[in-house]
Structures are given as structure tokens and as C-alpha cells.
Amino acid sequence: MATRSISFSTGEFYHIYNRGTDRRIIFTDTADYKRFIDLLYLCNSSVSVNYRNISRSGKNIFEFNRKEQLVSIGAYCLMPNHFHIIATPHTDDGLGIFMNKLCTSYSMYFNKRNERTGTLFQGNYKAKHAGEDEYLKYLYSYIHLNPVKLYQSDWVERGIKNLETAYKFVSTYQYSSLPDHLGLNRPEKAVLDSSPFPDYFSSHIDMKKELFEWLAYNTDILKGHQS
Incomplete structure (x- = not known):
């Protein structure tokens, strides 16, 4: 069960993240990624939701009436062995309830599918308050650029080899x-x-520009260190 002692406050923004225990893979294929994203939507509800009944109904998961939502999600990214979420709670206990439902539901699904028992995640999920405006804006780029590691694993150390290709991959x-x-x-x-x-981003072009600047910035810094 994913619980923690941190206190969340309505109207504040938080970076939530966790990885697999012993850094194990927690998303093995498309079905796993899809289930977690489905749960991001369905667990964000003040009412109890039965995933099996909804999926068997043939209706679009993302059209299910969730009644009152527990949180607002601003961004997320799933990587093979970890996840990131930016969220703000609608009530002081909303984010804790949401994360408990999300992590418990996914762990039960994953363990049943893989015929395993025990903990899937590395302890309690981590939460960092994004109280500073500059830090919250940075998180959008940081989280969305995580998949660059799948395109070029050493990009942080060596810089991006091809900015256009890297951007196309993450986008x-x-x-x-x-x-x-x-x-x-x-x-x-x-x-x-x-x-x-x-x-922060009044248009899609502004978002693209921000991501390009972060990719180029890291690359230029590394080139400067190597010269």
C-alpha cells in the first residue's frame, strides 16, 4: 500500500514519482503502460471504480463519468522502471487518496499478470512540493524529456547527437x-x-521552443566542459 506522512495542501503543486523495487522494470509492454494511464484517469475519482466492469462494457475508458475528481494532473511520464506525475489536490487528502488507489490498483494488476507476489514499488511514492514558479515550469521540461534516455542513454553526459531526432522521439x-x-x-x-x-506555454510552439532550449542547453554545457 502506497502511503506516506507528507501533508498535501489544496491549491499547491507537487511532483510525485516512484520507481520499481530494486530498480526493476514496472512497465514490460504496451499493455502495462496502457493500464497505468487508464488508472491515472479512473483512480482520480471520489467514487469506487471497477476497472474490469468498465473495460468489459466496451465503452471508452476516458469517457467514464468519474463524478468528483481527487486531483488535477498537469503532466505525467512513464518510463520502464519509474513514473513522474505533476498534480494538485482538490482537497487536502485528495492526492494521498489518489496515489494510494493508483499504486495499489496497478500493483495488484501487475502481480496477478506476472504471477508474482510482494512489493512492486520502491517503498512509498516520493513527493516534492513545487512551490516556486520557476521550479514548476522546469518540471514540465524535466518530466517530458525523460524519454530522451531511451533514444540516447548517454545524452546527459555527452550531449544530444541530433536535436531534431531527439525532439521527434519525445514528442x-x-x-x-x-x-x-x-x-x-x-x-x-x-x-x-x-x-x-x-x-507557461501560450502555444504549442512555446512548448517546443522550451524543450529545444533545454536539450541544446545541456548539450552546449557539455561541449564547453570538453573544450
């Missing part, structure tokens, strides 16, 4: 919210509710 990475922020019309966009968050 089409389907297990993060970046495609939604860039205007792609897909059902998963229903996971997000950006209304409580600051409007």
Missing part, C-alpha cells in the same frame, strides 16, 4: 502527456486538467 512518445500538450487529439488527453496550473 511522439505515447506514454507521457507531451503529445497532449503539443496538441495531439487523443483519448488520453482526458487524464489532464491544466486549468489550475499556470499557463
